[in-house]
Amino acid sequence: MANKILAILEQREGLLKRSAFEAVTMAKQLAAELNLGAEAVVVGNEVSNINDIGNYGIDKVIHLKSTELENYSSSGYRDAIADYAKETDADYLLFANTALGKDLAPRLAVALNAGCLIDCVKLDSSSGELIATRPVYAGKALIDVKCNSTKKVITIRPNVFKAKETGSSSNTDVKVIEINSPNLKCKVVDFKKSEGKLDVAEADIIVSGGRGLKGPENFHLIEELANSLGAAVGASRAVVDAGWRPHGEQVGQTGKTVSPSLYVACAISGAIQHLAGMSSAKYIVAINKDKDAPIFNIADYGIAGDVFEILPALTEEIKKVKQE
């Protein structure tokens, strides 16, 4: 008999991330469909918004707590979660597929002898058995996969499953388990923040620029539009390889695969490896002077014109409507 699903939630600097609440919502839904109990598990020291978890439908929260686990430690987090999962004989572990989730989930899979369903964009349990759909080849194809093992480790792609507040005025019941002398064989000792920018992997809106911008000195047009939208700046492989932009901004098959609500592709023709990384965006806008560019085949709205003329006008228009 299946018993329990644990939503493993990520905190950074003592704050649960948005993707953590997406994991809560999904775990709650799977628990209902598969007739499982659901608990949320947080590893860290002080976590200021831990009581918000109840608003998303799981009121039982396990806080695996240690001052030494404030920052990520792959060995320390693995052992703390594995011990708890084994002790309570949980069959399902669910993570958001963030940098931390990707790093940690497979380690727990080995610890628990579980199969891994990674980066899922759909989870279907209507047949009584959990079938996951996940992108492969950066989204050029999808596969349906299932676990043969009793224990299952699942990661869900951020931004795909929306966190839903359940509306009930639930009390979050937080049980603190102190982790004494955690295993710090591998640990984070410092964090170097990139300069005040939103990351494409987490952004709800992305404005990307390509080679048609003619040079790195023109990327301010992209940055200004991104600022007006509260968006992250992305880039095509061509401009990253040319050294105009850092690799962290690259969207595509050898960069990041993203699923924002809105993706604005500026002066990007749409090479297949770029399209693979962004075509699952909900809405795509393309601005490119070549009306035959492949990017227009997947764009919802396009302007087939000159970015140097259109981008400043678009930035102004966005600012104007934002003020209304």
Added chain:
Amino acid sequence: MKIAVCVSHVPDTATRIKLGQDGKTIDPDGVTYVINPYDEYAIEEALKTKEKFGNDSEVIIISLGTDSSKESIRKTLAMGADSAVLLKDETERDSFGVAKALADEIKLQGCEIVFCGKQSVDYDNNIIGQLIAELLEYSCITVVVDLKINGSKITAEREIEGGREVVECKLPAVITTQKGLNEPRYASLKGIMAAKKKTIEEKPATEAEHLTELIKMHLPAPKNPGRILGTDSSAVPELVRLLREEAKVL
């Protein structure tokens, strides 16, 4: 010191994907296969590590695949790897099965440090390195963009959302490599000639249980082509109106 590099032979990123007849894999017809792009950073870092540790170090390429993988393996030998092992397997394995076979060979070879690409660009799981490390009880740092090895101490920077984490661990370890870590070298003519004399050891991959099962592969639903709203900035107000009223994303 023995240094292992795990290499996979994958479709080039410019490939257009067509489904194979089995409904579970791609149609390989007309597909160009290359070294997994992230594995190139792994090979380069292994060669740099060998240069640092001196000539009693050795870089061993380990790849799981079929005869066709030899093409990529040969390139890694031309770049400067010392030897290679091809773990032969004609079947489709899940990630756990791949990691288990690689880990068994790494153990047999006695490698203290293992480099692999952070993900392969076919199945995009991002998990092989971590699985190998856990199976061998090695430390593991993933998505590495900067690496320092001092004696047995490793300090690495890994890319995460909004910045880089600085992580410390000790050897033995698995490092998964990300673009930005280094600039992979090209094979020299001398390297290409030398590679011809190096042998690729072939042996069957060890068995492993399948923890996951691929049911089917399918293609994403095609998107309907959108609307071109104009050819200059006069189309901007209409674009913004649609984003607000139709798409509701602003």
